Amino acid sequence: MDFRLDEEIEFLKTNIRNFVNNEVEKVAMQIEKEDKIPERIIELSKEMGLFGLSIPEEYGGLGIGMVGKCALYEELGKTHNGYTTLIGAHTGIGTVGIVELGNEEQKQKYLPDMASGNKIGAFALTEPEAGSNASNLKTTAVKRGDTYILNGTKHYITNAIEADVFTVMAVTDPSKGAKGITSFIVEKSFPGFQVGAVEEKMGLKGSHSAELIFEDCEVPEENVLGEVGKGYMNALKILANGRAGLAARNLGSCQKLLDMCMEYVQERVQFGVPIIEHQAVAHMVAEIGVEIEALRSFTYRIAWKVDQGEKVIKEAAMLKLYGSEVYNRVADKALQVHGGVGYISDYPIERYYRDARITRIYEGTSEIQKNIIASQLRKEYS
Amino acid sequence: MDIYVLLKRTFDTEEKIVINEGKVSDEGVDFIINPYDEFAVEEAILLRDKHGGEVTVVSVGSEETEKELRTALAMGADKAVLINCEDLEAQDQHTTASILAAFFQDKDYDLILGGNVSNDNSTGQVGPRLAEQLGLPYVTMITNIEVDGNTATLKRDVEGDTEVIEATLPLLVTAQQGLNEPRYPSLPGIMKAKRKPLEEIDYDDLDIDEDEIEAKTETITTFLPPEKGAGKILDGELEVQVKELVSNLHQEAKIL
Ligand SMILES: Cc1cc2nc3c(=O)[nH]c(=O)nc-3n(C[C@H](O)[C@H](O)[C@H](O)COP(=O)(O)OP(=O)(O)OC[C@H]3O[C@@H](n4cnc5c(N)ncnc54)[C@H](O)[C@@H]3O)c2cc1C
Numbered sequence: 001m002d003f004r005l006d007e008e009i010e011f012l013k014t015n016i017r018n019f020v021n022n023e024v025e026k027v028a029m030q031i032e033k034e035d036k037i038p039e040r041i042i043e044l045s046k047e048m049g050l051f052g053l054s055i056p057e058e059y060g061g062l063g064i065g066m067v068g069k070c071a072l073y074e075e076l077g078k079t080h081n082g083y084t085t086l087i088g089a090h091t092g093i094g095t096v097g098i099v100e101l102g103n104e105e106q107k108q109k110y111l112p113d114m115a116s117g118n119k120i121g122a123f124a125l126t127e128p129e130a131g132s133n134a135s136n137l138k139t140t141a142v143k144r145g146d147t148y149i150l151n152g153t154k155h156y157i158t159n160a161i162e163a164d165v166f167t168v169m170a171v172t173d174p175s176k177g178a179k180g181i182t183s184f185i186v187e188k189s190f191p192g193f194q195v196g197a198v199e200e201k202m203g204l205k206g207s208h209s210a211e212l213i214f215e216d217c218e219v220p221e222e223n224v225l226g227e228v229g230k231g232y233m234n235a236l237k238i239l240a241n242g243r244a245g246l247a248a249r250n251l252g253s254c255q256k257l258l259d260m261c262m263e264y265v266q267e268r269v270q271f272g273v274p275i276i277e278h279q280a281v282a283h284m285v286a287e288i289g290v291e292i293e294a295l296r297s298f299t300y301r302i303a304w305k306v307d308q309g310e311k312v313i314k315e316a317a318m319l320k321l322y323g324s325e326v327y328n329r330v331a332d333k334a335l336q337v338h339g340g341v342g343y344i345s346d347y348p349i350e351r352y353y354r355d356a357r358i359t360r361i362y363e364g365t366s367e368i369q370k371n372i373i374a375s376q377l378r379k380e381y382s
Numbered sequence: 383m384d385i386y387v388l389l390k391r392t393f394d395t396e397e398k399i400v401i402n403e404g405k406v407s408d409e410g411v412d413f414i415i416n417p418y419d420e421f422a423v424e425e426a427i428l429l430r431d432k433h434g435g436e437v438t439v440v441s442v443g444s445e446e447t448e449k450e451l452r453t454a455l456a457m458g459a460d461k462a463v464l465i466n467c468e469d470l471e472a473q474d475q476h477t478t479a480s481i482l483a484a485f486f487q488d489k490d491y492d493l494i495l496g497g498n499v500s501n502d503n504s505t506g507q508v509g510p511r512l513a514e515q516l517g518l519p520y521v522t523m524i525t526n527i528e529v530d531g532n533t534a535t536l537k538r539d540v541e542g543d544t545e546v547i548e549a550t551l552p553l554l555v556t557a558q559q560g561l562n563e564p565r566y567p568s569l570p571g572i573m574k575a576k577r578k579p580l581e582e583i584d585y586d587d588l589d590i591d592e593d594e595i596e597a598k599t600e601t602i603t604t605f606l607p608p609e610k611g612a613g614k615i616l617d618g619e620l621e622v623q624v625k626e627l628v629s630n631l632h633q634e635a636k637i638l
Contacts (some may be wrong), residue, residue: 011452011572019566049569060571072569 003300009068012087012368016075019048020141028080031206032351037083038371045087045117051241053091054245055099066306068298070248077252081355082206084249089158089207090114092192092242093363097183101226101234106185110165122163124154124186124212132368133314135178135232141170146221148172148184150214153196157364160210162197164188167238168212170232185223192217203354239363243316244306245355247299249324250359254327256293257352259284259332265339275337284333291326297323300332314376320370324359331356383435383529385426386489387459388482388496388508391443391450392416393496395501404604409476418497425527426431426495427458433529435492436460440485442478444468448580456567462580470585472597475503479600480595481510486516486586493534494554506556514555521547523558581583 005013017258023024027038031233045051045133054069055061064072067089076084095114098106098121128282130136139152150170166186186193196211265285275281302319305312331353335342342349360366393399394412401407415423426437438461441455443445451462453614465481467473486494496509506522513520525544526537529551534569538545539558614630616623631638 006572009455009575011449011575012569013566014571015456015572044566047568047572048566052570055571057573060570062573064573263537 001090001324005071006068007070012064013061013071013075014233015048016072016368019044020075024079024083025231028348028351029346031082031278032345033205035082035084035205035208037206041083049086049115051117051120053087054095054222055091055111056113059107060115062109066244067300070303072246073245073248074252074255074299077249079253080206080255081249081253081352084205084252085207086162088245088249090121090163092118092245093123093238094159095233095239096166096241097123097225097234098165098185100237100313101183102185105222106225110185112216114165117238120159120162120304121164122157123238124157124160124166124168126156127154132365134235135181135381136170137171137181139168139170140174141172141182141184141219143172143221143339148183148216148219148221148224150186150192150219152214154210154212154214155196156362157212158198158209160212161198161208163177165183167213168214169235170214171354172228172231176229177233179229181235182228183225183231184219184235185225186217186219187215190217190219192381199328202357203351204358208274217365240313241306242363243320244303245353246359246363247295247319248303250323250356251292251295251299252326253352253356254288254330257330257349258285258292260349261269261334261337266339268339276360281337284337285343288330288333291330295323295326314373314380317364317369317372317376320364321366321373324356325364327356327359338348383429383433383492384490385430385435385437385438385439386486386491386494387419387422387426387454388494388512389419389423389439389441389450389454390416390497390508390602391441391447392500392502398631399606401604401606406604413450414448415453416497416502418499418501418557418559420437420497420564421559422495422497423454423459423558423560424562425456426493427565428562429493429529430458432458438463439464440482442467442481442585443619451580452572453567455580456577457565457574457579458571461578463584464580464582465588466582467585472600474597474599475505476512476598477595478508479515481585481588481590482508482512483515484590486512489591492551492553493529494518494546494552495613496556498556498558499546507556508523509556516554518554519549519554520554521549522556525557525558525560527561542590577580 023044024041027041031037051060053072057063076087098110114121125134127137127139129138140152141148141150163189168184169181170184171180172182189248192215194213196213198208198210253256265281266274268275298319302315335349335353338349341347385611390415397411399406407546421614423565437459438464441451442465444466447464449465452462455467456461499506509522510520521536523539524536525539528535528539530552534549534551534553536547616626
């Protein structure tokens with residue numbers, strides 16, 4: 001067993017760390033206030049090749065495995081989560097569908113522009129009546145000649161305003177339920193496609209989730225992603241693949257919170273001593289430390305399994321659940337350690353506290369992860 | 383154009399300086415490319431992209447310097463050379479310049495770029511010393527360079543003012559802040575950097591007389607600047623305050 005990262009991955013990590021510290025951290029408060037990632041940060045991210053994080057080398061991406069990707073996501077998790085979500089949703093659910101399920105023409109057509117960040121990706125499954133019950137889709141896709149005509153509404157779609165390329169799930173055969181769903185690659189410029197209302201959110205400022213409205217939207221047949229009728233399975237696969245990456249981002253945020261805690265508890269004096277001298281405070285940071293170590297081991301072990309080509313449906317669900325719950329517990333303790341300052345918006349702690357909350361909801365709620373885990377366990381033990 | 387860049391591995395600018403047993407301690411310290419050398423690397427890449435040719439980055443350093451050289455390769459330099467001097471005891475700017483002079487003896491170059499100063503010793507000597515030894519014209523503290531055929535037009539920072547200089551190639555220049563904004567190495571650039579040539583040579587592989595390169599300076603002591611004491615606020619009648627101030631400057635601060 002060797003837990004060391006490859007030299008190149010360490011090198012990539014260091015460079016992302018420098019970029020995050022020198023550039024993104026400096027505008028974190030600005031992102032929070034303006035609900036917008038500054039253009040300069042987006043341009044620098046493109047130049048650095050961050051948008052190609054999960055795309056194979058032959059299509060202009062980085063071509064690294066899941067362990068490597070997680071190492072980089074961990075670094076990205078150490079800064080403003082809205083920025084991280086823009087990159088994460090693009091490199092995760094936004095591109096993975098085309099990478100894993102796309103045919104050669106589709107990959108050639110879309111991936112190079114997505115790797116450079118010239119085209120941003122998004123993933124559109126959720127609808128007002130299909131949240132956790134994701135196969136209950138109402139958006140339809142009717143074949144007319146060599147074109148599919150899409151009608152319906154998606155909501156809460158991350159990167160909706162920034163994205164040019166959407167992986168969209170729609171019903172092609174209503175009589176078949178989950179087996180009547182197909183995935184499509186939909187471009188923003190297709191006739192009949194429209195981005196609707198942008199949601200106001202509790203956190204993740206700078207990342208935008210919005211409605212997509214399809215009104216007789218014309219999608220050419222060659223934009224069917226994977227097989228007709230396999231759309232629901234595709235969606236589950238794409239989501240499963242994103243799970244280790246999300247856990248790694250959460251891990252980075254937890255680490256950042258611990259770094260901030262350790263600085264604060266040694267500086268802040270109450271009752272004549274730095275507050276770390278009070279055992280209750282010391283124990284809180286100790287608990288945070290343990291949670292982080294456990295999450296780190298878990299994340300890289302599952303990432304390693306993915307790189308070995310192993311099936312990780314159960315483990316990925318466990319990791320999504322655990323990583324999100326740990327992030328929330330750590331954010332809560334970190335705020336407590338900081339006292340009043342933790343609650344004040346001039347400091348970053350409360351931002352992490354709010355941003356942590358979404359991780360238990362999107363890409364499948366914690367409850368849904370438990371359902372997946374339990375049903376996998378039942379299969380194993382029957 | 384054959385372009386060479388002189389690069390030094392230095393302490394990260396954010397590091398706190400700690401003195402241990404009379405020496406600046408490098409324990410747990412993060413290292414970076416000397417920021418002024420980073421301007422030089424960036425400018426070399428820009429010039430190469432405009433005029434063609436090749437950028438070679440050279441460092442007199444130790445095994446660890448490989449990391450900073452790889453970073454320069456990841457930024458876009460074509461080749462790197464590490465001249466390992468770990469075994470050399472007393473080194474100063476004269477040593478570094480002499481080793482570099484020996485290295486450049488059999489090289490073809492149009493332009494050598496370096497940093498104006500290093501952020502650790504801040505002497506600004508290596509560039510000019512090397513140019514002297516190679517018999518090259520040199521311009522320090524440049525904030526702009528345009529190359530046209532065999533001529534370079536340079537802007538030079540002279541304490542807030544700008545001097546414009548025309549010089550012929552081959553030429554050595556040192557970079558001042560403001561020359562450019564160095565790029566972050568791109569992630570694909572980092573992946574490619576591992577396939578780019580990084581040659582390591584030992585300083586005694588070069589045609590050098592050990593006595594010639596011996597340090598000409600000696601460090602007698604190393605100390606941190608004294609901690610700043612609390613300020614003194616005077617009060618009372620203005621006339622009395624002025625008198626007290628003058629007397630303090632005389633007797634306590636001893637600057638009058
Ligand atoms: C900021 C943000 C970004 C998002 N980004 C995207 C995106 O890019 N693409 C996309 O397609 N979607 C996206 N979503 C949608 C997100 O995935 C869904 O909100 C999530 O899956 C939950 O669905 P729901 O909101 O309809 O809640 P519901 O499904 O209505 O759930 C309500 C509650 O009931 C529980 N529950 C429901 N069913 C069960 C069950 N069977 N067993 C146990 N508990 C159950 C849930 O766990 C939850 O606690 C995003 C959402 C948000 C808020």
